Each structure stands twice: as C-alpha cells, then as structure tokens.
Amino acid sequence: MTQSHPLSRLLSYRDRYRRQVWLASLCSVLNKVFDLAPPALIGLALDVVVQQQDSLIARWGIPSIRGQFIALAILTFVIWGLESVFEYFYKTLWRNLAQSLQHHLRLDAYGHLQGLDLAYFENRSSGSLMAVLNDDINQLERFLDHGANQLLQLATTALIIGAAFFILAPSMAWMAILPMPFVVWGAIAFQKRLAPRYAEVRERVSLLNSRLSNNISGITTIKSFTAETYETERIRQESEAYRQSNRHAIALSAAFIPLIRIIILIGFTAILLYGGLAAVAGELAVSTYSVLVFLTQRLLWPLTSLGETLDEYQRAMASTQRVMNLLETSASISAGTQPLPKGKVRGEIWFEDITFAYEARHPVVQHLTLKVPAGKTVALVGATGSGKSTLVKLLMQFYQAQQGRILLDGQDLRSLDPTDLRQAIGWVSQDVFLFHGTVAENIAYGSFDATLAEIQQAAQMAEADEFIQQLPAGYDTLVGERGQKLSGGQRQRLAIARAILKDPPILILDEATSAVDNETEAAIQRALEKITQNRTTIAIAHRLSTVRNTDRIYVMAQGQLIEWGTHAELLARQGVYAGFWKIQMGE
Template structure:
C-alpha cells in the first residue's frame, strides 16, 4: 500500500472492528483477493467431486446397463468404468492445479500485504514526533513492527483460505443434499446453526484474551530489547541473575496469558465434534432406512454419507482457524492503532534551498514544556544567532540547553513564541529543507551497524570515497581509521561499540563535515572525551566552524571561550550574555562557573 493511501486511511475515524479496518487497508489488493478466493472456491469444488464419483461407481456396480453413465450412451460396464476413471483423472488434475494456484496466490498476497503494512507502519512511525518514542519502549514498537505483522501474515497464509473453503463446502454440499435427497437434507444441516453460534460465541470470548496475549508479548520484547542494549551495565553491576528473574517474570506472564486463551480455544473442537456427531448419526440412520425402503438410491446414500463427512468433519478445523483469526485480529488492532496515531508536528510548505541559507536564527519569546505541562523547560526565551557567527549556550544541567536543540530541529513544537531562520518561521519550512540546513554533532553519538565509511556518509549517501576521506581528515579521524583492521571498511558494530568514545565523536564530526550544512549545532560535542581527544576535536571544529553559523551547547566552558557571543541559561531563562571576557568581568553565574572549572576557586581558597 502506498504512503499516500496510508495517509488517507490514517485520517479516518477509529473503527471498532479489526477485520473491518483490515479490509479497508487492503482495499487496493481487492482484485488479488478476489482471484485468490476464486482459486480457493474452485479448488474446494473439485475437491468435493470425488464423493459424487463414488456414488456413480456404486450406481454402475448395482445398476450396470441402467446406471447414470449408461444414460449417456455408454452401455458396456467396462467402458463405464473407463469413463469414470477419465473423469476422476480430470477432476484430480483440476483440483491439484487450483490447489497450487490458491496456495501461491494467498501466500504471495500475504507476503505483499505484510511487506507494505510493515513499510507503511514504519514510515508513519518516522513521521511521529520525538515525544512519542520517548514515552514508549523500543521493544514494544518492535513487537508491533515484527511479531504482530508476522501474526497477520500467518493468518492470510492459511486461515483466510480455510474460512473460504469451509463456506464453500457448506454451500455446495447443502445444495447437493437438497437436490439429491431433500427428505433427509435437514439432518445434515441440523448442526450448522449450533456450530455457527458456537463459533461466534468463542470468537467474542477469545478476543480479549488474545488482546492480552499481544500486550504481554510487547512487554516481554521490551524487556529483552532493553537488556540487550544495556548488557554492559548488567555485567558491570553483576545483575545477570536479577535481569534473568525479570525476564522470567515477563515470560511467565506471557505464558499465563497464552494459557488462558488456550484453555478456551482448545475446548472448541471437542464441543463441535459432539454436535457434528449428532448430525452424522442422524443421516447414517435415517438415510440408511430411506435407502432400504427405496426412497433414495444406494448410490445417492453412498454420496450422502461421504459428503456429510466432507461437510461436518472439516468444521472441526474451525477451532484452529478461529484461533489464528483471533490472534491475527488482536495483532491487527495494535498495528492499525499505531497507523491511526495522529502526527502532532507537520511539515511546512515553504521550500528553502540549502545553498541559499545564510544561517541567521532568531528566537522570540519562546516558551516550551514537555507534554504541554505547566512547568516550562524554556520560558520567554529570546536570543539572536547572527549568520556566520559562533554562539555558545552554557548553563548548569537542566537549564534547557539540549531542549533548545530539539526545538531548532523541530523535533518538538514551541508552545508560544517563534523561531525563525533567515526571517522564515521554522513551522513554515519543509522538514527536509530545515534539517538539511543543520548539522548536529551530539554528545550521544549514534553509529549504525556498518562500515566506518557508511557511517561517515550517512545522510550524504552519494558521497565519493575521496570526499569521505577528505571529511575524515578535516575531523582528524583519518589517522586512527587507517589503523583499524579494514580501515574505512571496518565494521563499527551496533551503536559503534567497537570504537572508543573519542573515535565515535570524530566520525560524527566527519559526518557533519561531509554534509557541509550552513548551520552547525555542537551539543556537548567534547563532554565525554579525554583531554588529548578534546584537543584534536577542538582543532577540527575550528576548521569547520569558519564562515558557518555555529551554535555550541556546552557544559565545559573552555571549549567555547572563543565564541563570538555566549548566552548563559538558568532554569530555562536567559540570564547573561556577552563574550568570555565580558562575562568573567560581570562576576555573575558564568564567572562563578568559570572559576570552578578552571580551578581558581580552589586556588583562592
């Protein structure tokens, strides 16, 4: 399903029935679904034909020259059996062909829907604001993207075909019964209302239980994802037994939730079998008496006995099919609820070519609180970043420095006030244009599992090897990269775990250099590195900040003392501004922080 179609779908009202919502989503596959359903119906029709051939064979044995085939002009008994054999071969060939056709069609359709649904869900996730991810676990989202969508695919693989073929069986055999022996047809149909009623009742009882199962597996996946990401912490605090116990608790809860669902679903088949037995015995008894009395022929009786087995016994599989169906619908609800999640921050419609960006940023009376709370993280903040200048923002932990970065990238939306870039409101700009104009080097560097070269070229995917090497050289990363086992082709590991913090930081700087944005944001870029690495990073930053608008968020004041202007924040408010020398002379908050970090306070004491 295309992204446009998905966006249209996600704007619709919430639908209470998962199947209805799934059918709406799969509307564009309707032609393929009809074709797969046709193959399923034809396969079942040809599959139900052999009992009729058995009845004809019995008729040939009993009536010989007066048999049904004899009425077609074939009098010789041997020739009649030859005709019967040819018909059998033809029916089996067509049954096998449509078996192959419906199996291939349903499976390919299941794979296509699974593929498109996963992509649509992931694309929609990417459109959601950062707060959505901060309030939810990665494991829970992974459970929806992987396990829930796979559960739906498993149902489309088998369950949809089973439901269609059971329905076809009921219609075809019921019609045959009323045509061949209307006097005993009611006996075969007698169990049907009870079976259907039982199926609906079980479906309603199973729905909340399987919803609980999907919720529990989400919790379990969240725990496992968290623990795998935090393995270093687990080992360093000798918490293996503690975490194993927590995983055991989540897994036990999942198992108990499944047990409750299984206890109910497992009871379906035995109960249905008892109902089916009543219909089978009734036909066996009264149909047999009718054949003895001559009301129906022996051949017809034979066909009826075989047909009622083909009608009633497959209904026992409804338990398994409904089990698959309920699991799939529980998963569908979770997936569709995610697709229905509204996008809180929308892109603007003003285009801005990156090469035309001057980089002048203005904040006018900006106020922001997380979750629209009453305690602002940033309150009535106004500041100016001139084009091509380096501005530093400093302050104690929790003063709102990093939040400001998220607002500049529009990862969050301001509650009041405005932020402009070159005089244009950020909310009016297209996301792509705004974020291409900004290069972010964060203290929390994220490297993807892949090569060093791939991570440097991330976001600049068409970069040449020479450009990658040039960017690494400017970032003073080339030397250590060449000492790696496969230099630029070395795999860095998940989150870059095979590299040191300083190496990861320099690769992040090389990534920003290669992007060559008109605006550079350094968010505590040297806070987690040693002095030698900091010196190397500072040398590279001096090169890449020239003639470029730079915003340096810093806790370590020595890294920003040469900034054109330093803003000091405290509790989300701007309390001081000026150059390093001016702020030291003011003897305010900045001067106090400078004395502590430079050791002057200790020395004077």
C-alpha cells in the same frame, strides 16, 4: 468514536491487493468444488454397478458398462487434475499476497513511525514498537498463508453440500444441516470470548520484547553491577505472565473442537441410521445413500478445524488492530510544506519569546528571545537542565514551542518542510549513535553518495583519520552495534566527521567534545575553528574552555537567559559565567 473491525480496516488499507484477494478466493472456492466431487464419483460408480445400462451415465449416451467406467475414469482424472491445479494457484496466490502485504505493511508502518514526533517514542519502549513491526505483522502473514483459505473452503463446503442434500434427499437434509447453526453459534461465542484474551497475549509479548530489548542494550551495565540474577528473574516474570495469558487463551480455544465433535456426531449418526433404513426400504437409491454418507462426513468433519482457524483468525485480528492503530496515529506537530533549498540558507536564527514544556511538565524554556547572526558562532552554557539542548530540539522541529516562534532567515520554521530544514542542519549530539556497519558507512550516513576521498577528507578535518588508519581494516572496519568497538572519543570524532561531510549551512555542536581527552579536545578545537568559518554554529558546552573564542556566549538558567556577551565581557561582569569559569579553572 468506535473503531471499525480490524478486518475491514485491513481490507481498506490497500486497494492494490483487492484483485489478488478476489483471484485467490476464486481459486480456493474452485479447488474445494473439485475436492468435493469424489463422493459424487463414488456414487456414479455404484450407480453403474447397480443400475448398469439404466445408470445416470448410460443416459448420457454411453450404454456399455466398460464405456461407462472409462468415462468415469476420464472424469476422475479431469476433476483431480483441476483440483490440483487450483490448489497450486490458491496456495501461490495466498502466500504471495501474505508476503506482499507483510512487506508493504511493515514498510508503511515503519515509514509512518519515523514521521511521528519524538514525544511518541518517549512514551513507548523500543521493544513494544518492535513487537508491532515484527511479531504482529508476522502473525497476520501466518493467517493469510492458511486461515483465509480455510475459512473460504469451509463456507464453500457448507453451501455446496447443503444444496446437494436438498436436491438428492430433501427429507433428510435437515439432519445434516441441523448441527451447523450450533457450530456457527459456538464459533461466534468462542470468538467473542477469545478476542480479549488474544489482545492480552499481544500486549504481554510486547512487554516481554521490551524487557529483552532493553536488557540486551544495557548488558554492560547489567554485568558491571552483577545484576544477571536480578534481570533473569525480571525476564522470568514477564515470560511467565506471557505464558499464563497464552494458557488462558489455549484453555478456551482447545475446548472448541471436542464440543463441535459431539454436535457433528449427532448429525452424522442421524444420516447413517435414517438414510440406511431408507435405502433398505427402497425409498433411497444405494448410490444416493453412499453419496449422502460421504458428503455428511465431508460437510461436518472439516468443521472441527474451525476452532484452529478461528484461533489463527483471532490472533491475526489482535495483531492487525495494533498495526492499524499505529498507522492511524497522527503526528502532534503540524509539518510545513514550504521548500527550503539548502544552498540558499544564510543561517540567521531568531528565537522569539519562546516558551516550551514537555508533556505534563513545568516549562523548561520560558519567554526566551535569542538571536544567532548568520555565519557567526554562539555558545549556550549553563547548568544541566537549564534548557540548552531543548532549544536545539526546537530548532530541529523535533518539538514545537507552545508559545512564540523560531525564524530562519525570516521564515517561521512551522511553515518549512521539516526534511529540507534538517538537511540544512548538521547536528553532533553528546549521545553519539553509530549504526552497525563500517567506519566509512557511518561517516557517510546522510551523505550516501559521498566518495571515499570525501569521507577521508572529512575524517582528516575531524582529527579522526589517524586512529581510523590504525584500525584492523581501516575505513572498512566494523564499528559494532551502537559503535561499541570504539572508544567514546573515537565515536565523537566520527560524528563530527559525519557532520563535516554533510557540509550544512548551520552546525550544532551539543557537547561535541564531552567524551574526549584534553589532547583530542585540542585537536577537535583546531578542526572546529576551520569548519565553523562562514557557517552559523551553535555550540552547547559545559567545558567553557571549548567556547571561549565564540562570537557570543549565552548563559541560561531555568529556561531563561540571564547573561550574554563575549568571554572577556562576561568575565569582567563577575556574574554567573565568571563563577563557572573560576570553578573550572580551579580558583
């Protein structure tokens, strides 16, 4: 199915702006109507000078020359005043519309983006998504600030002056009108050729943003491998590609104005010559001739700006296409609607015959059945890539299994509201993400109404309060982007404190002690023993010493369960788990 034009997609995006669009458009049109009046005022003034008591104004009931000029002066003040008033209104309305639309479009796009599956983000870079949310939406704002008004006023100019020519001098109207079809045809032809070039420009800037974002995030790695020159060259290549795609678009758009000027020159010269001869021969009033000359200039000369306006328009439409494509991207996971009150969750989890594969890959979990009793602590162990973290992502409904189902307290996860489900789960990932903000803000993330006393209590349980008190500003210390001012162990303990403060009925510890030393690990283990009481807990670990006291240990290999039991039972079995234990104990 072919997509509709980006402009129609944008106009149908939000009905709330239609009234403001119409009002802004009306003010633009009225401003141009009064802006086109001065040539008529000049014609009336010449008419008074030449015709005197027989002038047009005299026929309105003002016979004296002085009175006619006073009336003309008053009319001039009124027209110029109204032009200024409507200029103020159209600029205010269009700019406020641009700001409002930009604001809501960015919020809607970001909100929609947050609702998409993790698989969507895995196939796209953060830089390309940032280009859509920032650059593309800003490009649309720039067009609404200027371009929309210019297009409307060009159309108004053509209609009013075209009508004036047919009224004042029908025999010469065609001379002024003749260039216009060529101008319009040229504009459409340029537009068709510019569209793909600007689409390429937007794609190139997306790739450049992606590279820049990736390099800034990985600046430590770049420096440690002394790869500054290499990365500078890669940025140069991306920037050069962006520059070249812009150059191709500029080469075409810049040719528009010179060509249009030649066409305009022909129309203006024709009116100047034939109109002057007609005025000398007495076939055309001098006042009418002066009005026609001025109107011809007012009609044709603004068309030279059509190229710049179309340039803005095409850039805006290329950006709009990308934003609308994002908004119309649907999630591949069907979200349930059944509410799940956090206080009523017991925490019994049942993985029933689960098979799952990431896109275009071999299954990472195959026909797995596993039960986690309510209020108990179980551990998932196994080699890297055995499917442990994937099970957690399935439980969080970041992905959905291709086969089988997951039950929580007997309810299929696919029927539950994913927001309610995730509010019932506390997840401490091995890749801790801290936001740029204070220590307190990061601990309270997700529990935004927590008091400082509650934050401190959670930090104490996570064995984090001591090091926080030693920071320059304590709980008000800024952690830096991604928590770069803290050590790995400190970040890990803040993440645990964050989960403790959330107080979820289900707790997931995905390598929660992977980045800490032995002393800190012992401290965290003491804290975990307290917080896992009467709470369903799933612990993923490579360091088996951290899970030896769990109620049950499941051993995974290649997406399947191969052993399960308590630590003592698995050691007695002398199987895979016992082999892992011996290696870690140095035996």
